[in-house]
Amino acid sequence: MTTFSTTTTRVAAAALLMLGVGALPAHAQSLFNAAGLGTPVEALDGRARAMGSVGIGLAGRSMMPTDPGALARLGISTGVMAASPSWVDYSEVGNRSGSFQGNRFPLMGIGYPVLGGMASIQIGSFLDQSYEVTRIGETDLGDGPVRTSDAFVQDGAVSNLNLGFARALGERYSAGLTIGRYAGSLDRTLERTYGDETDAANVDTYIESGVWSWTGWSLTAGGSADLENVRVAASVQIPTQLTGTASQETRGSDRSFSLPVQYRIGATASVGPSVLVHGSAVLADWSDTQGALNAGFAGSGSGFGLGVELSRARLLGKDAPLRFGFRRVGLPFAFEDEAITERTFSGGFGLVLNETAGIVLAGLDLSIERGLRSSANLTENFWRATLSLLTSGF
Amino acid sequence: MAIAALGLVSVFGAGCEEQTPVALDDEALPGAPISVTVLIPWSEFASNLEVFGGYGSAEDIGRGVLAEDFAGTLDARTLMRIGSYPRVATVQDTTGASRPDSTLTIFGGRFVAFFDTIESTNAAPVTLALGATSEEWDETTASWDFAVDTINDQRPWTEPGGGPVVPVAQAVWDPAAGDTVVFALDSAQVAAWADTTDLSVGARIDILDTGERLALRRALVRLDARPSSNPDTIIELSAVTRGSTFIYSPFPQPPPDGVRIGGAPSWRTILDVGIPAIIDGIPDFCAVVSCPHTLTPGEISYAALVLTSRATEAAFQPTDSIRLDVRPVLNRAAMPKSPLGTSLIVSPFGRSVGPDAFGSAPGFEIEIPFTGFARDRLRGTDASGNPTPETLALLSVVEPFSITFASFEGPQSAGEPYLKLVLTIGPPVELP
Numbered sequence: 170m171t172t173f174s175t176t177t178t179r180v181a182a183a184a185l186l187m188l189g190v191g192a193l194p195a196h197a198q199s200l201f202n203a204a205g206l207g208t209p210v211e212a213l214d215g216r217a218r219a220m221g222s223v224g225i226g227l228a229g230r231s232m233m234p235t236d237p238g239a240l241a242r243l244g245i246s247t248g249v250m251a252a253s254p255s256w257v258d259y260s261e262v263g264n265r266s267g268s269f270q271g272n273r274f275p276l277m278g279i280g281y282p283v284l285g286g287m288a289s290i291q292i293g294s295f296l297d298q299s300y301e302v303t304r305i306g307e308t309d310l311g312d313g314p315v316r317t318s319d320a321f322v323q324d325g326a327v328s329n330l331n332l333g334f335a336r337a338l339g340e341r342y343s344a345g346l347t348i349g350r351y352a353g354s355l356d357r358t359l360e361r362t363y364g365d366e367t368d369a370a371n372v373d374t375y376i377e378s379g380v381w382s383w384t385g386w387s388l389t390a391g392g393s394a395d396l397e398n399v400r401v402a403a404s405v406q407i408p409t410q411l412t413g414t415a416s417q418e419t420r421g422s423d424r425s426f427s428l429p430v431q432y433r434i435g436a437t438a439s440v441g442p443s444v445l446v447h448g449s450a451v452l453a454d455w456s457d458t459q460g461a462l463n464a465g466f467a468g469s470g471s472g473f474g475l476g477v478e479l480s481r482a483r484l485l486g487k488d489a490p491l492r493f494g495f496r497r498v499g500l501p502f503a504f505e506d507e508a509i510t511e512r513t514f515s516g517g518f519g520l521v522l523n524e525t526a527g528i529v530l531a532g533l534d535l536s537i538e539r540g541l542r543s544s545a546n547l548t549e550n551f552w553r554a555t556l557s558l559l560t561s562g563f
Numbered sequence: 564m565a566i567a568a569l570g571l572v573s574v575f576g577a578g579c580e581e582q583t584p585v586a587l588d589d590e591a592l593p594g595a596p597i598s599v600t601v602l603i604p605w606s607e608f609a610s611n612l613e614v615f616g617g618y619g620s621a622e623d624i625g626r627g628v629l630a631e632d633f634a635g636t637l638d639a640r641t642l643m644r645i646g647s648y649p650r651v652a653t654v655q656d657t658t659g660a661s662r663p664d665s666t667l668t669i670f671g672g673r674f675v676a677f678f679d680t681i682e683s684t685n686a687a688p689v690t691l692a693l694g695a696t697s698e699e700w701d702e703t704t705a706s707w708d709f710a711v712d713t714i715n716d717q718r719p720w721t722e723p724g725g726g727p728v729v730p731v732a733q734a735v736w737d738p739a740a741g742d743t744v745v746f747a748l749d750s751a752q753v754a755a756w757a758d759t760t761d762l763s764v765g766a767r768i769d770i771l772d773t774g775e776r777l778a779l780r781r782a783l784v785r786l787d788a789r790p791s792s793n794p795d796t797i798i799e800l801s802a803v804t805r806g807s808t809f810i811y812s813p814f815p816q817p818p819p820d821g822v823r824i825g826g827a828p829s830w831r832t833i834l835d836v837g838i839p840a841i842i843d844g845i846p847d848f849c850a851v852v853s854c855p856h857t858l859t860p861g862e863i864s865y866a867a868l869v870l871t872s873r874a875t876e877a878a879f880q881p882t883d884s885i886r887l888d889v890r891p892v893l894n895r896a897a898m899p900k901s902p903l904g905t906s907l908i909v910s911p912f913g914r915s916v917g918p919d920a921f922g923s924a925p926g927f928e929i930e931i932p933f934t935g936f937a938r939d940r941l942r943g944t945d946a947s948g949n950p951t952p953e954t955l956a957l958l959s960v961v962e963p964f965s966i967t968f969a970s971f972e973g974p975q976s977a978g979e980p981y982l983k984l985v986l987t988i989g990p991p992v993e994l995p
Contacts, residue, residue: 310598363598373865
């Protein structure tokens, strides 16, 4: 049995790694990427997604940069990796509709016991910024009208690299601190071509592009308390400005954007035999970012989530807790001056792949979300799956 | 369990095709660039126009030209060597068996010439004369006045125009009847042309009627021979001509005020080109772009030298399309022997211009695009970091290609060359 479980763990880890390598470009998952600085992509694992969490206060083991205090509860060396594909159908009021899909890897991390606590390195996603748009026009070059096609492609994302340390303070309490470094780049390219496909004019394509590197810092402090049947956690993330530094060949200028202080609080309570109820909330006011934006509107990124876990369920002879949740979180950037929210209903389960002496050495968590993002003119309905692998004891 | 895990991951992998979302409206686009066409006069982008001749030889064309007082001026004759006669032929002997016969008795023949009915100007029959040259001549350097014109060896004809010839035959060519004309040869002339080592041996074709210019495509000698293995049979053999060239008079002088491209030997026109770094004072441009505007290479979407055709001297007016090429001159100081760079025209056939532009319909504007060169010239270096030549050569794609050449208006004339630029100017792309 142990041999079988160990093999299963390795196979699952290898498969997840192959999945990651095979689809490394983290592309866009929303048309709202074109607004402001893009769409937030939270560094959550499959369990948090399934329970509608904003990434804090989950009972049991979790390793997310938004909950630094929880790191101290890991106890042994732990690694996590999450993949999250989504399938989006969109419709514009009185106009076109369509669909697209993409994949991203919102969370990778590793924690290791050191100095009586737990040190961690985590790479998480932060803002998704990729999109493209084309404008067809006409111009007169002296010999009559010529069709022009302006194709704009924005490709990039902001991610963050976090170094953290957490320590248990007695039996019930723990505290953690994470220093994050924003990274990533943004490539914005505008190409104007002349003539149509069948009559490619001998006028060359005009290309104007710019590449910016994202830099910035954040400090996240948090703590958690395990009270009787309840775990409570809170964190605060204090960022510096997010700075885009233009490459040497870029004509565009450097810019800095204010980021909001983000407050998170969450709790999980055991309300019966093998039944956990979870609630969490995030408070993030992005309106200060508005001043630096050339286009789009900045608003609130606040939201909350509720969920439940039924831990007695089993699948294929293994523990496979069932989870359900609901989440409602604001999108910080919009095309118009309006509030946009993302609402999701979620479900999922966990699967213990390998367990020794009550310690889960490998486990998969899967969530499926059905969600809605809507503004006055644009609605996105989407399915999002999140699969994460948590391994320990390596 | 392992299979289940793998299956789950496979499902994820299958759903991971990346598709970038396409924004719904123009608001997601940065500022739109402006496209504007700018015409730069000669004085602001070019200088030092110069015409050079003498590239290649009429022999290189491999075709002949005949003319007599064409357009009131042009006389032209075609000279050619006769190739070696076949010495072996496969014939049927008296028993009916085919076998090689190397003992052939050549007793007569015909000189057959093929003309280009399109390029030739005559519609009516013309009389042609075939003669045998009597002075040594060099097919590469022969001209109207000189039989040999090489370094340290310049020998004029004793009579300009190919020297005295031994008349061989006359024939009439009627283009309505076909493209072929046949001259009868007697056995003595056939025997005389069998010597391929004598540099004075050759054929010369003249046109006797005035006012026409004929294009000779090729010629050969048909030989009548009697094989020893079957003396009652006459067989026909062919000897091709080689070293065909043409000589003509008068030789055109370089134009004092224009552009000339083509001819045989060929003409080239070179000019220094500079792309103005600052655009100012052009009302149409400054109406849409803040002036003065400092031009960058990336803003040049199209650049072309625009030439206005003018009538070529009547004797050398093209009867077929001229294909123009433009190449950078790598070392102007070494002209006329400077090497040239690669063609700036994308098409390997160059820029084709119909013959009417140089005859019945002058004033036709021809654009010769060189966008990449213009960008490099403005930048000062090419993609490899090498300095960009500042001189361009206008020439024929194939040199030489025809006795005819293209003519264009030069600087300080009403139709002087100008530079056409299509500029795309946009604001820098900024962060959102």
